Amino acid sequence: MKKRKQYSAAFKVKVVLVLLKEEQTPAEIASAYEVHPSMLHAWRREFLEKAPEVFEDKRKKGAEPDQEQLVANLHFTEGFFYPPSKRVVD
Secondary structure (H helix, E strand, C coil), X not given: CCCCCXXXXXXXXXXXXXXXXXXXXXXXXXXXXXXXXHXXXXXXXXXXXXXXXXXXXXXXXXXXXXXXXXXXXXXXXXCEEECHHHCCCC
């Protein structure tokens, strides 16, 4: 049984950028880089899906607490919500 060929991320980016230029058909690019055309389409789809993540603000990631978690941590007592550290104990 033939072992699958694994391509580096740099190679995939290079091929996808050639594909996005649209100067050649996908079949021509696949032939030139010895890659199956379906792989080109899969790599392009993944590239375009993940591209916005490159420009996300990394400083804010994880800095803001999840709103649902904050609400879940509040305790309702006598008509008011209190954080766990300031709960009113009867």
